[in-house]
Amino acid sequence: MSQSLAVIFNKAPYGTQSGRxxxxxxxxxxxxxxxxxALFIDDGVYQLLENQQPDILNMKNHSPTFKALELYGIETVLISQEDLSQRSLSEAQLLKVAKVSSSNHINQVIRRSDFVFML
Incomplete structure (x- = not known):
């Protein structure tokens, strides 16, 4: 049986390299x-915004790489509904890679994981 890993994206996409x-x-x-x-909470929900323009900051745009998650067999990609609402964001503004989920469900996924990464 394979071990499980929860990767928690909780920071905005630019300003640090943690998302990449x-x-x-x-x-x-x-x-x-x-x-x-792959779990997107807090400011990590901004990682999945469509039409990012980090070139304005002289940074590379890594957000299109999130589309590769499914190709790598990463099927559990969740984004917090509560964190989207707190930031006045809608699912329509996001890359179509994540399923909107409750914080409770995301916390359950974290608790069931053998390993957790968050930077």
Missing amino acids: ELLDIALMAAAFDMDIS
Whole structure:
């Protein structure tokens, strides 16, 4: 039985490299046949916004790489409904890679995971 890993994106996509690094960790772990959950909470919900323009900040846009999660077999991709609402965001503004879920359900996924990464 493979072990499970929850990768928690909780920071905005630019200003730090944590989003890109967590994405790399998730994709690498998937290569080792781990059961990966990508979870977007707090300001991490901004990671999945469509039409980001980080080139204004002289940064590379890593958000299109989130579309590769499914290709790597990462099927559990959840985004917090409560955190979206608190930031006045809607599902229509996001990349179509995550399922909107309650914080309670996301917390259950975290508790069931063998390993948890959050930067």
